[in-house]
Amino acid sequence: MDTVTMKDKSRWVWRETLKIHRFCPESRIASSLSCVEILVALYYGGVLRFDPKEPFHEERDRLIISKGHGSISYYPILADLGFIDMRELDAPGTLGNKLKAIPDTLIEGYETINGSLGHGIGVGIGMALGLKAKGSQRKVFVLVGDGELNEGSMWEAIMLAGHHKLDNLCVIVDKNNLCMLDYCRNIVDLEPIEAKFQAFGWDGVTVDGHDEVAVVEALNAFKARKSGDKSLVVVAHTVKGRGVASLEADSLCHIKSLKPDAVDALLKDAAGGEDA
Amino acid sequence: MAIPTNIMREAMILRLRERMADDRRIYFVSADFGAQSLDGLREDFPDRFINVGIAEQNCINICTGLALEGFSVFAYGIAPFISMRPYEQIRINLSLLSQTRPLNVNILSVGAGVSYDVSGPTHHCLEDISVMRTLPHMRVFSPCDASSARQFVDYALDTMGPKYIRLDGKALPDIYADRQADFRQGFSVLRQGTDVCLVATGVMTHTALTVAKALEGKMSCGVIDAFLLDAVDEAALAGCLGPYARVATLEEAFIGCGGLDSLVSCVLERQNLSARHTRFGFQRGFNFDNGGRLHLHKCVGIDPESLVSTLSQY
The missing domain is CATH 3.40.50.970 (Thiamin diphosphate (ThDP)-binding fold, Pyr/PP domains)
Known part of the structure; x- marks a missing residue:
């Protein structure tokens, strides 16, 4: 998919994510908007191998969305690609609909349950070891939040992956700079994140997480690496609440919901009044 | 070695x-x-x-x-x-x-x-x-x-x-060398009795056997080794406990908070059995003593001697 089309796709995912939030205001909208372009890059940029008709096909690449609560922007992608029925987007959070404020493994496309933070990298290591044992060339990608890196279990995993040089494991940090109550730097300052991973034996690159092409290039470079390399961290700089001015400007945006009329106004603006 | x-x-x-x-x-x-x-x-x-x-x-x-x-x-x-x-x-x-x-x-x-x-x-x-x-x-x-x-x-x-x-961390005497544990049933009857049934798990199964033997002549104790603690065959266990007027559970664990004692009391209740149930195990507190395992058991009355004494008073 070319650059322009990926941008279009990201705009569509952004709009659909807001519509989901309109139905299900308990969902974490700000956290979900910071990773739209990362998810689009993974699925439309030729990075991941996947089969919507057989979500657990052995020859798929594995994606663990460790920041599970902050991934309702994944729902429209799963519907668009055919993992789930497009009609699921009509009424998320209501009885009979499989899309909840926090995703789970009843939704085709989710490998694991990650409403609780700090699990993804360790589970990803197990998968990476298992794939190597099977002689598989498939890769494991783990999407984490930067606030999530406060969890000690993440660093247990980061240490071990570095030690074992798991060249089939890539962690993408959606670095939106915010936890729930404040900016990460005011709570536990982990800067520079990339250097911390490197100190534990990882390779690292930093990209603009809202630039689909930059994300695709970093991830495809990872896929093209030779065996024997280190695990890779891609630190993707993002903005929490991206595209919604009231969220972008609010250090408490993680726990903010948008009112229905605010969502309607955003959609109207975005579509130029066409299909809001 | x-x-x-x-x-x-x-x-x-x-x-x-x-x-x-x-x-x-x-x-x-x-x-x-x-x-x-x-x-x-x-x-x-x-x-x-x-x-x-x-x-x-x-x-x-x-x-x-x-x-x-x-x-x-x-x-x-x-x-x-x-x-x-x-x-x-x-x-x-x-x-x-x-x-x-x-x-x-x-x-x-x-x-x-x-x-x-x-x-x-x-x-x-x-x-x-x-x-x-x-x-x-x-x-x-x-x-x-x-x-x-x-x-x-x-x-x-x-x-x-x-x-x-x-x-268990320690070596224990063998019980199942010539016996296959039934993992569908989840427990074994190790000894038949008529007065009290001792339902035990882990190391306490050995204590139960010791106690049952020591009480021979005074009291007829059955001994059941409960080893699947989530999924015991409830009807089968009730069938074994049914004839007893008293049931005692023995576990090296805190009691009164969801352990073997809870499992057995639920079975008694759900199967409408009237046996009186006594729970033996650790009271809800930590023990900082030296003195070894037997001493720690004595502190809460689950060593063989204390149990024989308590059960004798039934």
Whole structure:
């Protein structure tokens, strides 16, 4: 998919994510908007191998969305690609609909349950070891939040992956700079994140997480690496609440919901009044 | 030095080593904890033995990832640490996830109860039965000897799902050498009686047998070894308990909070049995004493002498 089309796709995912939030205001909208372009890059940029008709096909690449609560922007992608029925987007959070404020493994496309933070990298290591044992060339990608890196279990995993040089494991940090109550730097300052991973034996690159092409290039470079390399961290700089001015400007945006009329106004603006 | 096969972990690891030779889909993941028999397993299967370091949370998560890739995995660590440090990982990635995705992870938890007696309360593990029993889909196995522990290896490999395996740290006399543990029923009647039925698990099964023998002539005690603490065949257990006027549960665990005593009292209630139930185990407090396991048992009245005395007054 070319650059322009990926941008279009990201705009569509952004709009659909807001519509989901309109139905299900308990969902974490700000956290979900910071990773739209990362998810689009993974699925439309030729990075991941996947089969919507057989979500657990052995020859798929594995994606663990460790920041599970902050991934309702994944729902429209799963519907668009055919993992789930497009009609699921009509009424998320209501009885009979499989899309909840926090995703789970009843939704085709989710490998694991990650409403609780700090699990993804360790589970990803197990998968990476298992794939190597099977002689598989498939890769494991783990999407984490930067606030999530406060969890000690993440660093247990980061240490071990570095030690074992798991060249089939890539962690993408959606670095939106915010936890729930404040900016990460005011709570536990982990800067520079990339250097911390490197100190534990990882390779690292930093990209603009809202630039689909930059994300695709970093991830495809990872896929093209030779065996024997280190695990890779891609630190993707993002903005929490991206595209919604009231969220972008609010250090408490993680726990903010948008009112229905605010969502309607955003959609109207975005579509130029066409299909809001 | 010969490997002591009357120690539960050694017996299980020896059997596991045999199965690993035939099945490349078995992994052993240790949180930096060993056993004499583990040295051979590590030598034979360096690719399928992983020491994750002193990192129990990561241990469970890595086991989960391997299990999702189709491997049968054994997580290995010291009882209080491999059960309660990663409790949230066990809840999310084993108990919860196994409801929607097939996985086979077996937690080998060494040092049940106060088997690490002199190490003190950080290393005592008196909560694990309760906290594991409350997790849906978690099989809780509490063997009383090395033979039944060894038998469980084959069951564990043949049966999907998460399992918590509570192993005594010390060598114990053999009970199941010539007996097959019935893992569908979840308990064995070791001794028939008419007055009191002692339902015990783990090391306390041995105490129950000692007590029943000491009371011969005064009181007829039945002894039941309960080893599957999540999924005992309730109707079958009720059938065994039905004839007794009194039932006593014996466990090296905190009582009154979801352990073996809760299991038995639920069976009595649900099956409408009128037997009077007495719970023996640890009162809800930590013990800082030296003096060994027998002393710790004496402190809460679950040593054979105290039990004989208490039961004699029935």
